[in-house]
Amino acid sequence: MIVGGSTIVINVNGWNGKQPVYECKTMSAGTEGATQSNRGSLEKRLSKQSLLDQGFFWLTLVMAIGIAAVLAFVIYEIGRSALPAIQTFGLGFLFSTTWDPVQNVYGALPQIYGTLVTSAIALFLAVPIGVGVAVFLTEDFVPGYIRTPISFAIELIVAIPSVVLGLWGIFVFIPFIRPFYQVLNSTLGWIPLFAGVPRGYSLLTLGIILAIMIVPIIISITRGTLLSLPPELRQGAMAMGATRWETIIRVLIPAGLSGIIGSVMLAFGRAMGETMVAAMLVGNSNRISISLMNPGATITSLIASQFGEAGRTQVAALLYSGLVLMVLTLLVNIFAEMIIKKFQNVE
């Protein structure tokens, strides 16, 4: 793009054949050019500069490739450490519900279930709020002097460490929400999702706190997308007599869908990988319960709570579950990127 464009410019102005080099291949061609002897000192300086240039190119290339190699290395290293567990339990690990350090028999189905369910609850709560706030902050509902502090405050939520949110969940949120759980349980108890004895440390609690954590991500990306839409869309819809709501729902949100879906998927990945909040709030109970008001476990809470005092096979099993989590988040992330790319192409 930029680089390609400037190549042409330089070729036109190439006064002594000493053009900046864009590909490593053309470097040797560049050093041949100058012939005049009275340019000797300049020549020397230029060759030094071009050496610096090349050196810098290779230095940054090595850095970029090195960092890219880290991902492959992470997968390799975790996979290698998990190998004993993979060999022993195979794919059955994903479908077994036993986690028994005494007998050394492990299966992670309850944790995988808990991870997916809590992230789903978080998304269910965070997407409407996040998109709503993003719309509110972009569509001139209130004057700027109110909008700026609000968006400032919301961006600061991102800065809150997860351990702080976890604490807040334990000491403030759970006592606060318990009566509501009771009411929900007594009125909607006939739905399996709200059945059983309601507990503070539960899948639902974790889902709500995770929602608070991921709302800022959804807001900031959705807001960026809505701001980048061409103003003609808004003006056109308004000129056709659409109300603001219709403009937003029928025109702006469909036009910005790629960014919104992308932000939702990224938030999903983030919710699945969150550790401290999960370990502090989910209740760490190794079972699958349909009711959201019962305690459960997530992969991250399993690793955080057991890694410290685990034996050899148990560590391998924990790493295996870590590998499963990583594959899940990578799949979600790749899926998000594909969606964004696809919609961008359509536009």
Place this chain on the structure above:
Amino acid sequence: MTAHEPSLLGNNLPDPQEKRFDLNLSGRYRLDKIFAIATLIATISGVVVLLLLLFDILSDGLQFLNWNFLSSYPSRSPERAGILSPLVGTVWLLVLTALITFPLGVGAGIFLEEFSSPDSWYAKLVEININNLAAVPSIIYGLLGLQVFVRILVGITGGRSVLAGALTLSLLVLPIVIVSTREALRAVSSSLRQGGLALGATRWQVVREHVFPLALPGILTGMILALSRAIGETAPLITLGALTFIAFLPPLSPAGLQSSFTALPIQIYNWVSRPQVDFHNLAASGIIVLMVVLLLMNTTAILLRNRFQKTRI
């Protein structure tokens, strides 16, 4: 019969049109109002959550917050406990992480944005990898850090040391630094590059003299945000095995790199998991210190970014 036809047309045709239009309009305006109120409620609920959180922590933690708290070591008795060693540990981690990530992250960002053509296969590969690296859960980095930095590289890092912690956190925040560097570089207008190159400057000169200085505020913003993420991270340090009772400070020498450490979030987590209420209040005080540091960093970053965005246009 024929006489009825025009009257039928005349009476009926305009009518349904008018009706359709009228009926919808008030309903549509009502929907509009409802929608405006709904988004307002969503926004307010976000702000209220933040305020509640801050208020609750302040009311619990302010009683313990004094100079003694900042200048004494963790202790078994709540009255004498302080956060000196976790605070110093956090500063160590912060400085080391910044030293590691700045050259690596900015270098990689410059390569991807300035030197590689976006269509080359290696640029694509690197880009895909970095995007996915950003999505890897932090606890996985903790597991990796334990295997690699603590066990395999024990000769360099000295085991569960502050260096191993900083390396792990660096891995965690590198993708953030790279992405923000690229965005900052992309915001520099391309006519600057073309002008520099047209005058015969090499790419290195163009980047060093023109592009990089202009992109620096954006790059710094990204750095600050990345570091504030690193301060708050607990999970990787817990799997790494950071200790909680440290009654000494790492010496300010290369040997200090290999000493064991603790950090603010870990100390807070440890205090919370104790049964005594006093320790919970201590945790709240620790959180105030952590949050003050974090909010200052983030405010700086946001202000820097807003200013940068204004001057850019």
